[in-house]
Amino acid sequence: MIAVVGDKTLLDTTTKTGYRLCVPMLAPTHPDLIERLEIKSGKPPEIRLLSSNSETISRAYAKRGREALVGWSKNLSQTHALRHLANLNGQMAGISQETRAKSLGHSPQINENVYKRRASSSTTIDLLTHSTKEAIPLNDAIGVLKQMGGKKDLIAYTAAIYGITHEEVMELLAD
Known part of the structure; x- marks a missing residue:
């Protein structure tokens, strides 16, 4: 799924x-x-307003977003916090800093300077305990291994890195 902003x-x-x-x-x-x-449709929430003033409409959407955040009872009150949450989620999922920055619409330097400095101890604990531990997905690693000829020592390294047996690597190579 790719969103166009x-x-x-x-x-x-x-x-x-x-x-x-x-x-x-x-x-x-x-x-x-x-x-x-329920955001896959990409449609903004429907808000009925009598005004056509863009400032009034913008404030109405911001108010609706804030009310939704408060209603989730997750200690959030600003919709901008969702950008920081997305960055953290991407980091936990193993998405590179460059890809996260591009998706958020800024440079890797901004990602490093602004987003990372706001990380709290609980954020660091979440990253350490919930992050994806694979450098690349196993199937991608198997593809690389196939391209490199499936040498015995590389099979052993792959098994050790991904915490699987030599036999499991061999089965994946055979697929």
Whole structure:
């Protein structure tokens, strides 16, 4: 699933980060988050307003977002916190800093300087205890191993890195 963020909002105002493509960054602890939040349609919540003033409409959407966050009882009150959560989820899922930054619409340097410095002790504990431990997915590693000829020592390394047996690596190579 890839989202397209335009350079303009539905209210014809410019977006802070400009046009970009982005991907969901789901923590391994919540792989069903897109379904739970019911956001796959990409439609903004419907808000009925009598005003056509873009500032009034913008404030109404911000208020609705804040009310939803408070209603989740997750100690969040600012919708911008979701960007920080997405970055953390991406980090936990093993998504590279470059990909996370690109998806959020900024540079890796901003990701390093702004997002990481806000990490608390509980965030660090979450990263250490819930992060994906594979450098690349096992199937990708098997593909690389096939390209390299499936040498015996490389099979042993792959088994050790992924915590599987030599036989399991051999079965995957045979597929």
